[in-house]
Amino acid sequence: MATYAATITGTGSAFPAGIVTNQDIVEKLAASGIETSDQWIRERSGIRERRMAAPGNAEEHNSSLGLAASRAALEMAGKKPEDIDLIAYATCTPDTVIPSTSCWLQHKLGAVNAWAMDLNAACSGFLYCLSIADQFIQTGQVKTALVIGAEVLSSIINWSDRSSCILFGDAAGAVVVERAEADTPHRILSATLRSDGNLWELLHIPCGGSRYPATADIIRDHLNKIHMNGREVFKIAVRTLTSFAKQTLKKHKIAPEELDWFIPHQANIRIIEAVAERLSIPMEKVLVNIERFGNTSSATIPTVLDEAVRAGKIQKGQTVLMDAFGSGLTFGALLLRW
Numbered sequence: 001m002a003t004y005a006a007t008i009t010g011t012g013s014a015f016p017a018g019i020v021t022n023q024d025i026v027e028k029l030a031a032s033g034i035e036t037s038d039q040w041i042r043e044r045s046g047i048r049e050r051r052m053a054a055p056g057n058a059e060e061h062n063s064s065l066g067l068a069a070s071r072a073a074l075e076m077a078g079k080k081p082e083d084i085d086l087i088a089y090a091t092c093t094p095d096t097v098i099p100s101t102s103c104w105l106q107h108k109l110g111a112v113n114a115w116a117m118d119l120n121a122a123c124s125g126f127l128y129c130l131s132i133a134d135q136f137i138q139t140g141q142v143k144t145a146l147v148i149g150a151e152v153l154s155s156i157i158n159w160s161d162r163s164s165c166i167l168f169g170d171a172a173g174a175v176v177v178e179r180a181e182a183d184t185p186h187r188i189l190s191a192t193l194r195s196d197g198n199l200w201e202l203l204h205i206p207c208g209g210s211r212y213p214a215t216a217d218i219i220r221d222h223l224n225k226i227h228m229n230g231r232e233v234f235k236i237a238v239r240t241l242t243s244f245a246k247q248t249l250k251k252h253k254i255a256p257e258e259l260d261w262f263i264p265h266q267a268n269i270r271i272i273e274a275v276a277e278r279l280s281i282p283m284e285k286v287l288v289n290i291e292r293f294g295n296t297s298s299a300t301i302p303t304v305l306d307e308a309v310r311a312g313k314i315q316k317g318q319t320v321l322m323d324a325f326g327s328g329l330t331f332g333a334l335l336l337r338w
């Protein structure tokens with residue numbers, strides 16, 4: 001029996017101001033002789049528009065979006081920056097390699113009593129970080145954690161690849177996680193996390209890290225941008241999202257029909273619908289924001305959560321299942337009672 005339980009007491013989200021519609025992408029790609037259409041993007045992905053940070057705008061750096069989301073979450077929780085013991089920051093598009101984006105956030109927020117760390121599990125990162133916060137809180141080592149999922153994916157979009165450039169957007173979501181009595185029903189119940197590095201090639205950025213530092217040729221050939229086998233990722237995503245959700249529900253003897261809300265990673269509406277169907281979860285219980293924001297990687301789940309909490313959809317005592325997959329490949333599902 002753990003000493004404590006961890007409970008989410010505040011949520012927040014932030015987006016860059018700039019809206020990029022499908023038509024904007026059609027025109028951008030047309031300038032390089034690449035064809036696409038609003039209809040194709042909507043029908044194949046469910047996305048109508050996404051937000052993108054304006055390069056050079058300090059208010060829209062990854063840590064600045066994280067800051068705005070964190071302030072909103074802290075306000076909801078009634079906490080001050082000094083109350084935070086741990087900042088767990090999920091991102092694959094950090095402000096800088098060093099210092100970590102979590103340290104940039106700590107500096108901007110004034111969370112002077114925290115230790116701060118970044119975690120890169122791509123789109124599963126928020127669930128990995130939330131699970132880490134849960135564990136540190138359960139053992140009593142952390143009282144209050146700030147967990148963030150934030151991305152500026154516009155910085156790694158491969159504009160020469162029409163099948164991937166249409167998918168991504170920028171955003172930040174944050175939650176405050178606090179220590180609660182071990183027997184409280186309002187808590188993170190458990191997570192199922194895994195990765196399979198054998199599948200690295202399906203979704204990766206070939207160069208720009210320490211293996212192959214960026215050169216003029218690498219930049220010219222878009223090798224410092226996302227490379228993806230969309231069709232293969234799609235199939236694996238449907239299979240693993242379904243299986244991780246099932247495993248997590250089974251652990252707690254909860255039938256899918258007992259779930260109040262399902263928050264899957266927002267990668268493609270067709271993936272979401274296929275998983276919901278396999279789990280027999282009606283779409284009315286599935287929370288989505290992909291139409292307006294696209295795939296924002298580690299930010300999808302916390303931004304969807306924040307929207308649902310602020311809209312009064314998620315109510316005290318309800319059971320919520322979160323489910324993600326991402327580059328790595330990484331996988332995870334997390335069950336909680338609000």
Ligand code: ACO
Nearest residue numbers: 036037040044122123162163230231233234267268326327
């Ligand atoms: N506009 C028009 N046509 C296009 C476009 C486009 N933007 N992109 C691809 N096509 C074409 C293809 O060239 C292909 O043409 P062909 O049949 O003549 O060869 C046709 O459309 C079908 O291509 P598919 O790749 O089979 O299309 P699909 O229905 O699979 O949709 C998509 C592609 C949207 C990429 C889908 O596979 C998908 O969403 N995959 C999962 C992606 C994903 O979840 N990634 C995770 C990222 S998370 C992270 O960690 C950052």
